[in-house]
Amino acid sequence: MNLEDLRYTKDHEWILVENQIGTVGITDHAQHQLGDVVFVELPKVGDSFNAGEAFGSVESVKAVSELYCPVSGQVIDVNEKLRETPEMINSEPYGGGWMIKIKLRNLQEQKNLLSASEYTALTQQEKE
Amino acid sequence: MGQDHALKQTPLNPIHRRTGARMVDFAGWDMPVQYESAVKEHLAVRTAAGLFDVSHMGEIEIRGPDALSLLQELTCNDVAALQIGQVQYSALMHPRGTFVDDTTVYRRGVDHYFLCVNASNQEKDFAWIWEHAQGRVTVENSSDCYAQLAVQGPEALSILQPLSSVPLEDIRRYWFIEGKFVDVACIISRTGYTGEDGFELYFPPEFAEKIWTAVLEAGKPRGLLPSGLAARNTLRLEAKMALYGNDIDETTTVLEADLGWIVKWHKGSFIGRDVLERQKREGVPRKLVGFEMVDRGIARDHHPVYLNDKPAGQVCSGSYAPFLEKSIGLLYLPWEHCTLGNEFSVDVRGKKLKARVVATPFYKRPK
Structure with a gap:
């Protein structure tokens, strides 16, 4: 996956939109900050969310992080494998660690999200 | 940063x-x-x-012929049972029968004891011991040494x-x-x-x-x-070892913390003994017990607890247990709810999840 093709939230989710379907996960920076993911709570297929609304949570030994939906839409698929192997969020944040697929309600919303370079700048800022 | x-x-x-x-x-x-x-x-x-x-742990050293009698008064375990070279887990007692701190007491010499205390309590402990010593013994906060x-x-x-x-x-x-x-x-x-x-x-x-x-x-x-x-x-x-500030503090008695094994009744008087004696006689109103989650989720420190939908305090220590691969924790429950298998619920970020009382320690190392 080319990270340039993704859009990002300030809360460290990424989304890849193809044919009105967005695949959502958390970034490598986010998984690194969180540490070993030991638990993930995800929505059900059919649930709807507005952009910025919490759709689930990821937990490491020390921390909990809410997951915020980058766009508005309806969940059409959930990565059920993460229930048993949440550590995939650490090892493959942009691959096997994807969380949900969502059917976008409004394609224009993507424009509010960060580009790869904007997101990188944001994480650099956080490090300083 | x-x-x-x-x-x-x-x-x-x-x-x-x-x-x-x-x-x-x-x-x-x-x-x-x-x-x-x-x-x-x-x-x-x-x-x-x-x-x-x-x-970061603190160290306090007590020396002098009266060191033993001072420590017998300050702690609930039997310091007289310690031989030179021996260590014991104990509590620095508060008059309420609660913990000024928990500590390990080392006997380094005939009249020389060494206490390992919690980092957060080091200054309080030193002041407490020094105050009670009233010049009878030498008390040194040697944490920096x-x-x-x-x-x-x-x-x-x-x-x-x-x-x-x-x-x-x-x-x-x-x-x-x-x-x-x-x-x-x-x-x-x-x-x-x-x-x-x-x-x-x-x-x-x-x-x-x-x-x-x-x-x-x-x-x-x-x-x-x-x-x-x-x-x-x-x-x-x-391993169900208590953490000061989470599981034990100046509001929890040694018996409520289920640490009765560090209270030695034969040793004579010590601070807070009367409270513990009364609790031993009448029973403790609440007890620190272990739990595991029944529903999926992780109960963490301070999450609110409910018994039959009524507020019943909070989780003291709660976490995912990496070796046991489940979600466990410690909390105080009223004594009548401490039976193994008893269920209650924990408010995990707005969701009430089911948990149950289990035997502890959660983990015991193979011999």
Whole structure:
């Protein structure tokens, strides 16, 4: 996956939109900050969310992080494998660690999200 | 991220930062919470070994012919039972029968005792002891004179032995020897806070880097990992060892904390004894018990607890347990709800999840 093709939230989710379907996960920076993911709570297929609304949570030994939906839409698929192997969020944040697929309600919303370079700048800022 | 200069640092702080450890403020100390992975560090201690910098812990030394009688008055365990070279887990007692602190008491000489106390309580403990001593004994807060490392896990003995001429195998659990380790005069104590076999070493801070490096090098081929406070916390929780500030404090009595085994009734008077005696006679109103989650989810420190939909306090310590691979915790429940299997619910970020009382310790090491 080319990270340039993704859009990002300030809360460290990424989304890849193809044919009105967005695949959502958390970034490598986010998984690194969180540490070993030991638990993930995800929505059900059919649930709807507005952009910025919490759709689930990821937990490491020390921390909990809410997951915020980058766009508005309806969940059409959930990565059920993460229930048993949440550590995939650490090892493959942009691959096997994807969380949900969502059917976008409004394609224009993507424009509010960060580009790869904007997101990188944001994480650099956080490090300083 | 700017370094907070107000935080205290252990002598190994530069090493931790160089290693890339994630640092947190713990009781006013800049401490490593994890190096690479809290889970891997936890598992390393259960299956091989872990090396912890615990130099933030406080040390208080009490010397003089009246040291024994003072400590008998201040603590609930029987200090008279300690031989030279022996350690005991105990509580610095509050008149309410509660904990000023929990501590390990070392007998180093006929009239010389050494207390290892919590970092957060070090000054309070020293003031408390000094006040009660009323000049009868010498009380010294020697926390700045000692660095402390813990080497914990089934491989600890075989990793450490080549670094010392002291026969470490002969040190029994909860005993210690004062001897050379990597040519440094150390207190070598067979104690720990992980539920595993292991050692705690006390020595002058200027040797911290030398000893840390020697243990790390010797341990690497055997799977030893430098380990942080996150692993230390989940390890002690699996072993149901209390954490001051979470599970015990000045509001929880020793009996409520289910630590009756450190109360020695035959020893005579001690601070708070009357309260404990009454609780022993009448029964404790509540007790610290272990629980595991029935519903999927992790109950964490301070999450609200409900019994039959009525508020019933909060979780004291709650976490995912990396070795047991489940979500566990400790909390106080009214005595009538402490039966094994009893269910209650925990409010995990707005959702009431089911949990049940289970036997503890959650983890017991194979003999």
